[in-house]
Amino acid sequence: MEGRKIMAKYESKVYQHGTLGMLVPGLFEGTMTVADLLKHGNWGIGTASGLDGEMILLDHVPYLAQSNGEIRILKPEEKVPFATVHFEEIKDSFKVENLTQKELEDKILADYPYKNVFFAVKIVGNFSTVKTRVVEKQTRPYKTLLQVADEQAVFESTDVSGTVIGYFAPKMFQGMAAAGYHLHFLADNKSIGGHLLDFKIKEATVYLQPFATIEQHLPMDNQEFLNKDLDIADMHDQIQKAEG
C-alpha cells in the first residue's frame, strides 16, 4: 500500500539536453553521449552531431533517419547536440480514424487539460500518407539553423504503419524548444522516418503524457557553447522560420 501511495504522487518529468535556441547560431556538435542521454528517458526525439539526421527514440532504441533515406541505430558513444527524452508513463489514450495532422493537433488542444504544460505525443497505427524531412549532415564551419533549413531531404509514403513520437511545448518555452508540436516518425518497416511535415491517419491510437517538470541540461563543459554569442535579437523569429 505504501508503494501505491508513492506512485500516486509521482509527477512525470521530461529531460532535455541542449536547446533549440543553441542550434540557431550553429551549435551543431554533439555534446552528450547517447548512452548518457538514455539514462534520462526511453522515448524521445533529437538530432545527431553535425545535425546528421533526425533521431527517433522508440522504447530504448535510438533510431537515426538520415538524409540519404537510410535508417540506422545510433551507437552509445555517439553524441547529440539536442535531444528531448522521457520515461513513458501514459496518462491518456484514445483511438482516431481518418484525421489529418492539423485536425488531430487541433483536436488535442481543444480537449486536453494539459495544453499549458510540456507534453509528449505518441501515435501508433496506420497512416494513409506521411511526409517527413531530414536535415543534411553539416560540416564546419557550421551555418545557422535558418540557412540549413533549406538543405533537407523530403520523403513521402502512402499506406504505412509506424510510430509518431514527439512533444508539444507551450509558448512560454519557445527558445528552449520550438513552441507548438515537434513530432518525428518512424515506419515499422524502416522505409521512412524523420521530422514530420504532414500526415494523415487511417486508424491509430494516440497516447499523451503531460510533464510537471522539465529538466533542462546544458553542456557546461563545452567551450564552443560557452563562447558562442547567443544574445540573438530575433532568435524567436529564426526558430519559427526554421521549425514552423
Next chain:
Amino acid sequence: MEGRKIMAKYESKVYQHGTLGMLVPGLFEGTMTVADLLKHGNWGIGTASGLDGEMILLDHVPYLAQSNGEIRILKPEEKVPFATVHFEEIKDSFKVENLTQKELEDKILADYPYKNVFFAVKIVGNFSTVKTRVVEKQTRPYKTLLQVADEQAVFESTDVSGTVIGYFAPKMFQGMAAAGYHLHFLADNKSIGGHLLDFKIKEATVYLQPFATIEQHLPMDNQEFLNKDLDIADMHDQIQKAEG
C-alpha cells in the same frame, strides 16, 4: 576517495516553480508551499500569493518585502506562485568597489565564461545607494502583470549594508524567466528590501554560481493554471515592459 569523485562530477542545479510567463495574464495565486520550495534550495527569489511582495531567500530564511515597507518571514504553509531557488555552491567570487549596477552587470558579462547558462548572483557588502520596488498585493479578479507594473512602492536608501540575491537568464530562457538579470535586495537591518531597480556598490564581494541544469516545475494540479489562456502573442514584449 569515492566521495570526492562524486563531488567532482556534481553539476549545480537551479529549481524554479512557476514561470514569469504565467504571471503575464495574472496567474498570481500561490501554488507551492514555502516548505516544499525550500526542499529545492536555500537561496533565491520569488513572490508571494497575490503578488504580495518580493521574496528574498537568504540562507534558508524566506524574507518577504511588502509594499508597506515591512519585511516579514514567510510561514512554511504560505504558498508562492513563482520562485527560483538553489543550493549554494559558489564557483567564483571577487571584490568590487565603487561600481554602479550597470557597471557591475556589464563587467560580469564581459568576463564571465558562463553567460550562456542560467547563473546565480550574490553580492554582500556596503551600498552607497539602493533603490528597490515592491509590487502591491493584488486581489481577485487579478489584473495582468503589465497593469500591475504601475502599482508598486519604490524605496530608496543610502549607505546601507545588505545582500543582493538573484539570477541571470540567457535570452533563450525568456518566457520561463525574464532575460537578463533579476535581482532582489535585503538590508542587514531589514530597513529596505525588494526588487532592485538601481544600486551603487561602495565595497562588496560578488559571488557567482552557474547551473548546468534548470529544473522547471509547473503546478499541474492547479485548475486555474490549466484553464488559463497562455497562448499570448506578445508575451515576450509584455515581460520586457513589466520587468525591464
